[in-house]
Amino acid sequence: MSDTNAKITEEIRAKARELLSSGEIAAFLGFTSGSLPMTTRPFVAKRPGDADKLIWNSFCVMNLANYLPALLESLEPPRGPKDPPPAGPLPKVGVVATGCCSRNIVVQMQERQVDRSRLVILGVSSRGMVDRKKVMAAAEGREPLKVEEGGHTLKVSGRDYELEIDRWSAVRDNCLTCAHNNPVISDYLIGPVSNRDVKDRFAQIEAIEAMPANARWKWFTDEIASCIRCYACRNACPLCYCPTCFVDDSRPQWVGKSTEPADTALFHILRAFHCAGRCTDCGACESACPMGIKMRLFTRKLSKDAFNLFGAEAGLDPQAQPPLATYRPDDPEEFLIVEEKK
Amino acid sequence: MNILRLDINGLLDCLSSWAGGQELYGPVKDGWRRISRDGLEAVVSIPPGAPKAPIKTFFLAQPETLFTFSARHGDDDAWIPTPPKEAPNRRVLFGVRPCDARSIALNSMPYRDDPYYQARMDKTAVVGLSCNETCSTCFCKSVGGSPYGTEGLDILLTKADGGFIAEVLTSKGEGLLEKGTGTPAGDGDMARLKALRDAAQAGTSDTQALSASFKAKNLMQLYNARLWQGLSEPCLNCGACTFLCPTCYCFDIQDEVVRQAGRRIRYWDSCMFPLFTLHASGHNPRGEKIKRVRNRFMHKLKYFTERFGALSCVGCGRCIRECPVNIDIREVIRDLLSVE
Numbered sequence A: 001m002s003d004t005n006a007k008i009t010e011e012i013r014a015k016a017r018e019l020l021s022s023g024e025i026a027a028f029l030g031f032t033s034g035s036l037p038m039t040t041r042p043f044v045a046k047r048p049g050d051a052d053k054l055i056w057n058s059f060c061v062m063n064l065a066n067y068l069p070a071l072l073e074s075l076e077p078p079r080g081p082k083d084p085p086p087a088g089p090l091p092k093v094g095v096v097a098t099g100c101c102s103r104n105i106v107v108q109m110q111e112r113q114v115d116r117s118r119l120v121i122l123g124v125s126s127r128g129m130v131d132r133k134k135v136m137a138a139a140e141g142r143e144p145l146k147v148e149e150g151g152h153t154l155k156v157s158g159r160d161y162e163l164e165i166d167r168w169s170a171v172r173d174n175c176l177t178c179a180h181n182n183p184v185i186s187d188y189l190i191g192p193v194s195n196r197d198v199k200d201r202f203a204q205i206e207a208i209e210a211m212p213a214n215a216r217w218k219w220f221t222d223e224i225a226s227c228i229r230c231y232a233c234r235n236a237c238p239l240c241y242c243p244t245c246f247v248d249d250s251r252p253q254w255v256g257k258s259t260e261p262a263d264t265a266l267f268h269i270l271r272a273f274h275c276a277g278r279c280t281d282c283g284a285c286e287s288a289c290p291m292g293i294k295m296r297l298f299t300r301k302l303s304k305d306a307f308n309l310f311g312a313e314a315g316l317d318p319q320a321q322p323p324l325a326t327y328r329p330d331d332p333e334e335f336l337i338v339e340e341k342k
Numbered sequence B: 001m002n003i004l005r006l007d008i009n010g011l012l013d014c015l016s017s018w019a020g021g022q023e024l025y026g027p028v029k030d031g032w033r034r035i036s037r038d039g040l041e042a043v044v045s046i047p048p049g050a051p052k053a054p055i056k057t058f059f060l061a062q063p064e065t066l067f068t069f070s071a072r073h074g075d076d077d078a079w080i081p082t083p084p085k086e087a088p089n090r091r092v093l094f095g096v097r098p099c100d101a102r103s104i105a106l107n108s109m110p111y112r113d114d115p116y117y118q119a120r121m122d123k124t125a126v127v128g129l130s131c132n133e134t135c136s137t138c139f140c141k142s143v144g145g146s147p148y149g150t151e152g153l154d155i156l157l158t159k160a161d162g163g164f165i166a167e168v169l170t171s172k173g174e175g176l177l178e179k180g181t182g183t184p185a186g187d188g189d190m191a192r193l194k195a196l197r198d199a200a201q202a203g204t205s206d207t208q209a210l211s212a213s214f215k216a217k218n219l220m221q222l223y224n225a226r227l228w229q230g231l232s233e234p235c236l237n238c239g240a241c242t243f244l245c246p247t248c249y250c251f252d253i254q255d256e257v258v259r260q261a262g263r264r265i266r267y268w269d270s271c272m273f274p275l276f277t278l279h280a281s282g283h284n285p286r287g288e289k290i291k292r293v294r295n296r297f298m299h300k301l302k303y304f305t306e307r308f309g310a311l312s313c314v315g316c317g318r319c320i321r322e323c324p325v326n327i328d329i330r331e332v333i334r335d336l337l338s339v340e
C-alpha cells in the first residue's frame, strides 16, 4: 500500500472508531477489502471494533452516497407508512466522501433524499481512482494475481509475469477530467488536499461531437451492443432512487425488456437524460458495468450541455436549485425550433 | 466412447466443415461469436477460464418468442396465438469449458419439459475444451465438476503433446466427425488423459461432498442465519451476477405489440430485482434487499440441491469476477457451512 493510502486508512479508522465509541454515529459507511486484487467492498461498521476493517486505496470506485438514504432509514425506529416521523434527533451515519461522492450528497440534499444534520462526512481528496479494466488490458489477458499500489506506480503480477505500470495511465476516464476532486462539503478532512487542475474537461465529448451523425450513431450502437441490461450502472448510481424505474414499469411498458438493439438504446438514452444536470461524473456506473460499456460518456455530454447552457455544475451548492428544476427568463433556448409566421 | 488423436490441422478441418455446414460459435474476447471459415484461428487459442458471456444465451434466448398474434380487431385470427415461425438452426458450440457444459446439463433438469429449451438443445452440439490451466476464481472441483469434466458435452478436446485428444462422448458427437478424422488414440494418450484427470482431482477427495453437506444442513437454520445482513449490505441488487451466471435460468414474460403485430416474449429475469416477486396486490414477499440476496444463494446451494441433487453452481467464477462490490460466493459457501 502506498504511504498516502496507509495514512488515510489509519485516519479513517481512528475517526470512525472515535465517532462510534462516543455514540455520535450509529454506523460508519466506508470500504473494506475484497477477495480479488483491485476489488473493494462498501462496508458498514456498527461497532468500534469494526473500524479496523476499513481501508482506503485507489480501487474504492463505488459511490457511497448511493447507500446513504437506505442506511439512514434503516437506523430510524420502525414505523408505519402513515405514522409521523419520531420527535427528536435521529441516529447519525459517518461516511467517507471524495469530491464526487460529496457532490452526490449535495444533490441528495437538494432533492431531499438525505438530511445533512444526520451525516458526519469524512472528506478525502481523490488522487484519481484506478480502473481495473485498464489494468487488465495492460496485463494483456493474463490474470493479475497481485496488484500493489506504490506512490505513482502499480505493480501487477501473475503466474508467470510481473509488470509495473504508471498509476496515472490506469486512472478512470472520469477522474482524468475531474475538476472537483476535493470534497465540497465535509466535517473532517482526511489526508492531503489535491491541487490537480484539468483544462480539457470535455475533450472526450468534443471528440464524439465532432463525428458526422452516422459515425456518431455507429459509435453509440457499437458501445452498447454488449449490454446485458443488468442495470448495475443504474443501481450503482446515487441519482437513481425512484421506487419504480421506467424500465421496470410494465403498465405502460415504456421500454421493451429484452436486449434487442432498440430497447437497449432507449434504456441508455432515457437513463442518461434522467441524470441531466444531476450527474457528478463519479464514474460508479462505468466501474460497475460488467461488460465494460462506457455509458458515462452519455451523461457527460449532458453535463457539458448543462454547464455550457446554464452554467450549472451538479452538487456544488446545497442551496442551489438543480438546473432542470428551475427557470430563468434569460435561459438559452437555441434548441427550440421556431417557425416564423408569414 | 471413441477416443481419437487430432493434430491442429485435423481440428481446423473439423472447424471448417462445421462452419460451412451449420452455424459455428466460439468464445472470442468476452463473448460468444459466430465463427466463419476465415476466422477459425481465433477460437483455437482460448485464454484460461470461462469467457465472460455465459453459454446460456444459446438455450435461454434473450428474448425467446413464445408465440405471435395479431392485435388487429378485424382480423380473423386476432388474438389467436401462432407458434413462432423460425426454428432454431443447427449449430456447434466450440471451446466450451467443462463448467459451462455442465451448466447446460443442470439447467435442462428444471427445463426438462420446456419445448423451447429442448428444441434448442436438440439443435446444438457442444464441443468442449478442457482446462490445462485454470483461473484463481475457478472452483469447479469443489462443486461437483472438473477441469476435465465431460457432463453436458458431445466431444471433449484436451490439449496434449502438441495436438488434441478428442473424447467422442455421444452419438451427436460421432455425427460431427467425418469418417477418417484423426487417428485412434494410443495407450500413451489414454495414460496421459488419466494422468491429467488424476492430477486435477488431487487433493479433492469427493467432489459431491459440498452438495451432501448442503443437503444435510437444516433449511431454516441457513435461512435465519445472521450472516445475510452483513452480506447483503453492499449488494446493489443488479443483475450482473445472475445474468452472467450460466446456471441462473429465471425468466419473465411480456406481451409486446408493435403496429398491431403482437408477440409474447420470455426474457431473463433475476431474483435480485424487486419486481421479480412483486404481486399484483402490491405486496412483495421479497421486498427487502436482504431477502433477495438470501434467495440467490439459498436457491443455488440449498433449494436446487434438494430438488435436483446437485448445486446450481458450476464454479465458473463469473459472479466473483464481475460483481461490482465483490460479493464472493466461495466466502458465502464457507460461511454457510459453518452455520450451526
Ligand code: SF4
Binding pocket: A063, A236, A237, A238, A239, A275, A278, A279, A280, A281, A282, A283, A284, A285, A286, A296, A299
Ligand atoms: S450517472 Fe454515473 S457518473 Fe453520473 S452520478 Fe450516476 S453513477 Fe455517477
Ligand code: SF4
Binding pocket: A226, A227, A228, A229, A230, A231, A232, A233, A234, A288, A289, A290, A291, A292, A293, A295
Ligand atoms: S451495467 Fe453495463 S451491461 Fe449492465 S445495464 Fe448498464 S450498461 Fe448494460
Ligand code: SF4
Binding pocket: B048, B049, B050, B097, B098, B099, B100, B130, B131, B133, B134, B135, B138, B139, B140, B141, B145, B146, B147, B148, B314, B315, B316, B317
Ligand atoms: S471452473 Fe473449471 S471447468 Fe470452468 S474454466 Fe475454470 S477450470 Fe475450467
Ligand code: SF4
Binding pocket: A232, B234, B235, B236, B237, B238, B239, B240, B241, B242, B272, B322, B323, B324, B325, B326, B327
Ligand atoms: S451480488 Fe454483486 S452482482 Fe449480484 S446483485 Fe449484488 S452487487 Fe450485483
Ligand code: SF4
Binding pocket: B241, B244, B245, B246, B247, B248, B300, B312, B313, B314, B315, B316, B317, B318, B319, B320, B329
Ligand atoms: S454462481 Fe457464480 S460461480 Fe457459480 S455458476 Fe453462477 S456465476 Fe459461476
